[in-house]
Amino acid sequence: MADVAAAAGVSLSTASLAFSGKKPVSEVTRDRVLAAAGALGYAGPNPLARNLRQGRSGVVGVAVGRLSTAFRDPAALPMLDAVSEVLDAAGMGLLLMPEGDEHAGLPLDAVIYDICGCETWGAYDDLVARGVPLVVVEGPAWPGATYVDVEHRRGAADVARHLHDLGHRHVATLTLEPSHPQREREAGLREVFPEAEVIGPCASDLVAAQSVVGAWWDDGGEATAVICQSDVQAAGVVLEARRRGLDVPGDVSVAGFDGVATPWLDLELTTVVQPLAEKGRATARAVLSRIAGEVVDDVLLPVRMRVGGSTGPAAHPA
Amino acid sequence: MADVAAAAGVSLSTASLAFSGKKPVSEVTRDRVLAAAGALGYAGPNPLARNLRQGRSGVVGVAVGRLSTAFRDPAALPMLDAVSEVLDAAGMGLLLMPEGDEHAGLPLDAVIYDICGCETWGAYDDLVARGVPLVVVEGPAWPGATYVDVEHRRGAADVARHLHDLGHRHVATLTLEPSHPQREREAGLREVFPEAEVIGPCASDLVAAQSVVGAWWDDGGEATAVICQSDVQAAGVVLEARRRGLDVPGDVSVAGFDGVATPWLDLELTTVVQPLAEKGRATARAVLSRIAGEVVDDVLLPVRMRVGGSTGPAAHPA
DNA sequence: CGTTTCGATCGAATCGATTCGATGCTATCG
DNA sequence: CGATAGCATCGAATCGATTCGATCGAAACG
Numbered sequence: 001m002a003d004v005a006a007a008a009g010v011s012l013s014t015a016s017l018a019f020s021g022k023k024p025v026s027e028v029t030r031d032r033v034l035a036a037a038g039a040l041g042y043a044g045p046n047p048l049a050r051n052l053r054q055g056r057s058g059v060v061g062v063a064v065g066r067l068s069t070a071f072r073d074p075a076a077l078p079m080l081d082a083v084s085e086v087l088d089a090a091g092m093g094l095l096l097m098p099e100g101d102e103h104a105g106l107p108l109d110a111v112i113y114d115i116c117g118c119e120t121w122g123a124y125d126d127l128v129a130r131g132v133p134l135v136v137v138e139g140p141a142w143p144g145a146t147y148v149d150v151e152h153r154r155g156a157a158d159v160a161r162h163l164h165d166l167g168h169r170h171v172a173t174l175t176l177e178p179s180h181p182q183r184e185r186e187a188g189l190r191e192v193f194p195e196a197e198v199i200g201p202c203a204s205d206l207v208a209a210q211s212v213v214g215a216w217w218d219d220g221g222e223a224t225a226v227i228c229q230s231d232v233q234a235a236g237v238v239l240e241a242r243r244r245g246l247d248v249p250g251d252v253s254v255a256g257f258d259g260v261a262t263p264w265l266d267l268e269l270t271t272v273v274q275p276l277a278e279k280g281r282a283t284a285r286a287v288l289s290r291i292a293g294e295v296v297d298d299v300l301l302p303v304r305m306r307v308g309g310s311t312g313p314a315a316h317p318a
Numbered sequence: 319m320a321d322v323a324a325a326a327g328v329s330l331s332t333a334s335l336a337f338s339g340k341k342p343v344s345e346v347t348r349d350r351v352l353a354a355a356g357a358l359g360y361a362g363p364n365p366l367a368r369n370l371r372q373g374r375s376g377v378v379g380v381a382v383g384r385l386s387t388a389f390r391d392p393a394a395l396p397m398l399d400a401v402s403e404v405l406d407a408a409g410m411g412l413l414l415m416p417e418g419d420e421h422a423g424l425p426l427d428a429v430i431y432d433i434c435g436c437e438t439w440g441a442y443d444d445l446v447a448r449g450v451p452l453v454v455v456e457g458p459a460w461p462g463a464t465y466v467d468v469e470h471r472r473g474a475a476d477v478a479r480h481l482h483d484l485g486h487r488h489v490a491t492l493t494l495e496p497s498h499p500q501r502e503r504e505a506g507l508r509e510v511f512p513e514a515e516v517i518g519p520c521a522s523d524l525v526a527a528q529s530v531v532g533a534w535w536d537d538g539g540e541a542t543a544v545i546c547q548s549d550v551q552a553a554g555v556v557l558e559a560r561r562r563g564l565d566v567p568g569d570v571s572v573a574g575f576d577g578v579a580t581p582w583l584d585l586e587l588t589t590v591v592q593p594l595a596e597k598g599r600a601t602a603r604a605v606l607s608r609i610a611g612e613v614v615d616d617v618l619l620p621v622r623m624r625v626g627g628s629t630g631p632a633a634h635p636a
Numbered sequence: 637c638g639t640t641t642c643g644a645t646c647g648a649a650t651c652g653a654t655t656c657g658a659t660g661c662t663a664t665c666g
Numbered sequence: 667c668g669a670t671a672g673c674a675t676c677g678a679a680t681c682g683a684t685t686c687g688a689t690c691g692a693a694a695c696g
Binding site (some may be wrong): 014017025049052054 | 673674675676677678680681682683
Binding site (some may be wrong): 235 | 359364398
């Protein structure tokens with residue numbers, strides 16, 4: 001840039017201002033600088049140098065589990081999409097941080113901790129030591145982190161109540177690995193069905209859900225309703241039930257969570273719709289505020305139960 | 319870091335070496351430096367400063383379309399997963415670049431151009447001007463970019479030949495928006511069926527495929543086989559066919575592309591299996607080599623047709 | 637014993653901008 | 667007409683490390 005300034009016959013500082021526009025520069029000067037830049041093949045200020053000076057990299061990390069599992073669940077995408085949209089509008093980029101990797105050494109302005117079911121995370125201490133703002137989505141409430149959550153407990157309780165109203169008395173639940181959402185939802189479920197049976201933990205994956213619930217039925221598992229922790233799980237349970245000649249919801253009711261589209265299922269699931277895009281936007285806003293040094297309140301997003309065709313009156317009311 | 323060096327009683331350069339380990343430092347010195355760092359609450363060298371000095375940011379951008387559409391197709395994930403794995407092992411991070419956004423201003427060491435069906439891209443000129451290495455996956459062969467591709471043409475021709483062998487003479491094809499893979503595959507198809515009918519362009523999306531092929535059938539479209547450009551499209555065609563009472567493959571054969579799992583379909587698709595993970599690894603290796611300044615050869619990955627239950631003898635051989 | 641080598645350490649230059657405070661100059665105002 | 671702004675520009679300090687070349691002892695060598 002020094003060369004450009006020299007070629008344009010202005011000082012280095014003026015050239016800088018011509019590019020950044022942070023202070024007024026006369027039009028003829030700017031044109032002269034840009035012309036000189038063009039002539040010298042200068043592509044604009046070096047981002048690395050600007051980053052050092054400004055103390056920011058413009059990059060926000062997002063901790064996900066393995067990419068292929070994190071994004072397999074269709075609930076993850078609209079959320080990340082919304083995060084990305086808001087951050088892009090602010091000129092920031094989103095960096096994927098698959099689990100296990102220590103991404104120390106990368107200059108991150110903030111980190112979003114999302115999706116991964118893991119409770120602990122190696123890089124946490126390091127980030128805190130560096131003073132990197134942390135936004136935790138549906139995770140453990142770490143000290144110093146801003147916290148974005150969803151009404152898991154209320155959603156789960158609403159579904160349970162819905163099934164109870166339909167006469168169900170013997171329900172079972174497919175769970176996730178222990179995690180904040182799982183604990184909250186289980187608490188909500190037990191508000192209504194203190195005795196609900198746990199089928200077992202299961203990834204939010206169609207095939208996994210089929211196999212876990214299948215094994216449970218093989219072992220003589222019985223329930224008039226199966227409550228799942230995601231729509232993908234619920235779809236797996238529906239498919240597995242049908243494979244066994246069970247009618248949904250005639251023989252067994254199935255409820256999901258998330259409220260995502262399952263176009264390949266000829267049935268609308270009863271589920272808890274969570275505001276995925278708004279969750280992403282709220283997360284991104286929290287990130288930007290924290291980068292700006294503001295104090296940010298935690299966020300709790302509302303959910304809404306949607307009754308579909310996968311739940312019906314209990315087959316054998318107690 | 320200057321404070322740490324002072325506290326440890328060594329020079330700034332020695333302190334730097336103690337952290338980076340790029341030159342030997344006596345053990346007692348290193349311990350003294352690390353102790354001083356701990357006492358002063360110093361979390362290690364500032365990545366921004368290191369980046370400026372070394373001229374690298376450790377961040378690789380990947381241009382995708384909209385996130386939610388780019389990752390909806392299950393073929394995209396294993397590929398990106400492999401890219402991420404290789405880059406992480408090299409200490410680099412992957413930054414998502416949704417389309418439309420000018421990510422100028424972010425310090426990228428290289429950019430992967432993938433997935434997005436778009437042929438042009440605003441940031442291209444800027445990146446070239448900056449000398450940022452570009453790796454293009456299945457895209458147009460831009461000057462200066464390293465090119466990673468898949469045997470689209472051969473795969474498409476193999477499927478066409480397979481159907482021809484089964485007696486099909488009247489086939490139709492669901493296409494993608496104009497793009498490099500689409501053009502190659504269509505060329506492969508026409509090696510065998512020069513007259514193949516084009517149903518229409520369609521995103522790689524289940525619902526979109528259903529509606530496009532449904533409209534075609536409504537308009538009196540006829541064919542004994544429908545060749546699709548992704549397994550997701552093929553699944554959509556299968557579901558739509560059944561919805562109309564057509565048997566697959568009895569009344570109509572359906573072929574896909576990619577070779578991804580479709581567990582919610584009770585049918586294994588005839589498809590062209592492409593080495594998704596290897597594609598990702600090859601891409602990442604190309605990126606790393608180009609960042610290292612090496613000259614990199616273009617890559618062409620092999621495909622293999624897999625015959626499943628979605629194709630069978632033609633219903634009405636000509 | 638003189639000399640070469642090697643490892644550890646240090647001082648200083650460098651990476652490429654941004655930005656603060658100062659300066660000169662031209663309108664505006666009373 | 668003198669004082670007060672206000673705009674454009676400039677010089678110099680700064681961001682926080684990495685790294686080249688030099689220096690100094692001590693060990694290895696003939």
